[in-house]
Amino acid sequence: MLAKDNAPLHTVDLIRKKRDGGALNAREIEFLVAGAASESIPLEQLSAWLMAAWLNGLTLDETRALTLAMRDSGEKFSSSGLGKKAVDKHSTGGVGDKTSFLVAPVVAACGVAVPMISGRALGHTGGTLDKLEAIPGYRTALTLKEFEAVLDLCGASIVSQTPALVPADRVLYALRDRTGTVENPGLICASILSKKLAAGLDALVLDVKTGSGAFLRKREDAEYLAALMVTTAEAAGTRTVALLTDMGQPLGRTAGNWIEVVECVELMRGDWPERSEDLRELSLRLAGWMIHLGGKADTPEKGYWAATGALADGSALRVFLEMVKAQGGEVAVFDDLKGFHKPGATRVLEAWQKGFVAEWDVTDLGWAVQRLGAGREKAGEPVDPHAGIEFHVKRGERVEKGQPLATLYATAPDLLAEPVELIKKATVIAEYPPEAVPLVSHIFARENAEAYLRDAIR
Numbered sequence: 001m002l003a004k005d006n007a008p009l010h011t012v013d014l015i016r017k018k019r020d021g022g023a024l025n026a027r028e029i030e031f032l033v034a035g036a037a038s039e040s041i042p043l044e045q046l047s048a049w050l051m052a053a054w055l056n057g058l059t060l061d062e063t064r065a066l067t068l069a070m071r072d073s074g075e076k077f078s079s080s081g082l083g084k085k086a087v088d089k090h091s092t093g094g095v096g097d098k099t100s101f102l103v104a105p106v107v108a109a110c111g112v113a114v115p116m117i118s119g120r121a122l123g124h125t126g127g128t129l130d131k132l133e134a135i136p137g138y139r140t141a142l143t144l145k146e147f148e149a150v151l152d153l154c155g156a157s158i159v160s161q162t163p164a165l166v167p168a169d170r171v172l173y174a175l176r177d178r179t180g181t182v183e184n185p186g187l188i189c190a191s192i193l194s195k196k197l198a199a200g201l202d203a204l205v206l207d208v209k210t211g212s213g214a215f216l217r218k219r220e221d222a223e224y225l226a227a228l229m230v231t232t233a234e235a236a237g238t239r240t241v242a243l244l245t246d247m248g249q250p251l252g253r254t255a256g257n258w259i260e261v262v263e264c265v266e267l268m269r270g271d272w273p274e275r276s277e278d279l280r281e282l283s284l285r286l287a288g289w290m291i292h293l294g295g296k297a298d299t300p301e302k303g304y305w306a307a308t309g310a311l312a313d314g315s316a317l318r319v320f321l322e323m324v325k326a327q328g329g330e331v332a333v334f335d336d337l338k339g340f341h342k343p344g345a346t347r348v349l350e351a352w353q354k355g356f357v358a359e360w361d362v363t364d365l366g367w368a369v370q371r372l373g374a375g376r377e378k379a380g381e382p383v384d385p386h387a388g389i390e391f392h393v394k395r396g397e398r399v400e401k402g403q404p405l406a407t408l409y410a411t412a413p414d415l416l417a418e419p420v421e422l423i424k425k426a427t428v429i430a431e432y433p434p435e436a437v438p439l440v441s442h443i444f445a446r447e448n449a450e451a452y453l454r455d456a457i458r
């Protein structure tokens with residue numbers, strides 16, 4: 001037994017084992033994760049293992065071992081010196097999903113620290129870090145000391161994985177983006193939770209997307225992911241809840257980089273247009289839970305009202321601007337939100353018939369955003385801060401032929417044609433309005449998540 005435990009490991013054997021439907025043990029997974037973090041395993045081998053894992057799935061034990069190994073792949077942040085509870089949120093990824101820019105300052109303004117380690121654009125979805133870096137000067141790759149200093153000063157800080165902080169996710173995340181290995185519950189669970197558990201949180205709120213723009217579109221797959229993440233984080237000692245939320249239309253009215261930051265700053269300044277209402281409501285629901293779990297409200301509902309106050313009275317905006325400044329960002333750009341926006345090319349897409357906007361394939365809308373220049377084709381490429389789409393209608397709205405549906409902002413004119421076709425293909429204009437879909441359809445906490453998982457596995 002001992003000899004077997006100490007036997008040398010070879011990456012190719014682990015790839016073959018996974019390829020043939022086997023399950024890796026914790027030691028084998030730790031070996032792969034250490035090789036990813038130190039960049040000593042070549043990317044082609046990591047890619048092959050990722051694809052084998054994607055095709056054959058990860059067992060519960062593999063998922064948990066992967067999560068913990070990735071969490072432990074670098075330095076960890078300890079929130080104990082902050083003198084208050086630390087709570088964060090993370091979304092499984094969507095289009096126009098910019099709640100972090102509202103939630104982090106709102107929750108910090110209510111007295112709960114938000115140490116947030118985020119990601120870049122992944123597949124068809126935008127990345128919090130790419131959006132923040134649209135603010136000139138904003139630095140996402142902070143040292144642990146700098147991260148702590150910003151948290152001390154502002155109560156919230158949004159940073160990236162680095163060679164020191166969850167380095168395994170830094171490598172695997174970028175690789176999954178390029179190898180078509182994103183949409184797998186075990187890989188998503190380990191990627192998200194490794195970042196969150198490395199941030200030394202007291203509690204975590206997960207926003208698990210379901211619908212045509214989610215990585216796991218089907219409701220039962222999203223429920224499984226939510227239950228998997230809640231039980232995995234709880235087993236690692238972090239109080240966690242997951243909200244199952246609608247991604248059947250882009251959240252708010254923008255999807256891109258700078259334009260998403262603008263939509264949030266406008267909300268924090270008190271400008272609440274109807275088409276941003278889902279963004280505002282979801283951000284307040286997530287913030288309400290975080291404030292509750294952070295001990296500053298007896299119930300999530302009371303947390304929601306505290307969050308509403310922080311958004312309305314300007315305190316969230318103050319925290320946001322302080323955080324941007326503390327991370328090197330130029331806050332002067334917020335003096336002229338529209339003036340700073342300089343896309344290389346613009347096109348307004350009009351409705352080709354009258355009717356109701358009945359359905360959207362939001363994944364295709366996401367690819368349209370990426371191909372306008374907001375995302376990258378190759379790892380490490382710069383993204384265009386000005387690229388994106390502003391939507392002039394929400395699902396269920398009635399449109400007349402010729403009415404503007406969306407304005408597209410591209411890096412260059414030749415990048416407009418493919419996204420225009422993608423949006424046309426993705427949009428169903430029908431005679432009748434669609435049924436209303438609830439923004440938050442279910443909440444998982446430890447007990448119902450454990451029961452769900454037991455049933456799902458049986």
Ligand code: URA
Nearest residue numbers: 092093119188191192
């Ligand atoms: N967000 C992450 O951080 N990782 C994923 O795999 C999906 C969403």
